[in-house]
Amino acid sequence: MDDDSRPARWERRTEVPLGAASLVFLAAYAVRVLGQGLWDVWRDLCLALVLGCWALFAADYAVRWRLSGQGARFVRTHWLDTVVVALPLLRPVRIVKVYEAVQRRHGRSRLSLHARVMAYAGLATSLLGFAGALAVFQQERGAPGATIRTFGDALWWTCATFATVGYGDVVPVTPAGRLIAVLMMGVGLALLGAVTGTFASWLLQVFAREGGERPPGS
Incomplete structure (x- = not known):
């Protein structure tokens, strides 16, 4: 039976949108680094996307920290999430969890x-x-x-x-x-x-x- 706690419900609701945001982050960063011939307006747009996605990841981390009620212990028990906030390029790693969530919704094994x-x-x-x-x-x-x-x-x-x-x-x-x-x-x-x-x-x-x-x- 799935966990029905507030942190678990929040994570289920945000996992797919944040997974998409992680791909946007990676693509925008790659375009900004590799697209040297791009107009400045496009490079600025990529920078805005990078910073916006990063802000989303930080906000999600703060909300889950608040909902957990664990205080400083949350950082130790969720070290991967802490690393992902510091290095958001690793955020797409959590796509594996998105795949597992979809499998469970269709009644398939993890x-x-x-x-x-x-x-x-x-x-x-x-x-x-x-x-x-x-x-x-x-x-x-x-x-x-x-x-x-x-x-x-x-x-x-x-x-x-x-x-x-x-x-x-x-x-x-x-x-x-x-x-x-x-x-x-x-x-x-x-x-x-x-x-x-x-x-x-x-x-x-x-x-x-x-x-x-x-x-x-x-």
Whole structure:
């Protein structure tokens, strides 16, 4: 039976609209970074969308904090929501919860624990990679001695960083770019570790079940 508390009702009502707002946020940020040839009015519109969506996320966090009645404990027990407010580019990760809510409304089963972990971590890794490439490209382009001159270079550097390869052919040279790199290394490794660890655990369970099966009549 679904939770009928006030925080749960609020979350069910706002999950889909805020999920759409998160996609708008990401698209507006990408257009603002990559659309160098755009007229100023369009760039200003993208900035307004980014700030407006961010304000929505902060307002939603404040309302759920108020409804929970937990005070400072809410921050500790809802750490992912706190991170999403600080780094709203990760907000689309919650789209997995939107999918689960739709499945429940149609009487279908929820995703298994392993599927949810892999979906969350995989989606978060993809979003972090794309957002990190945008942020690094924004900081590095035009910097003296920069090797990340195009968004393609930024994507290549992101993939090499996440894969822990570290070719060194393109690297950030600005202080802000290097700070972003440190954050991506830590969070990216954690997320990729969650995906591979969960996938390995799922395979072990599958092999264990298959090993316990016996042919009919044996």
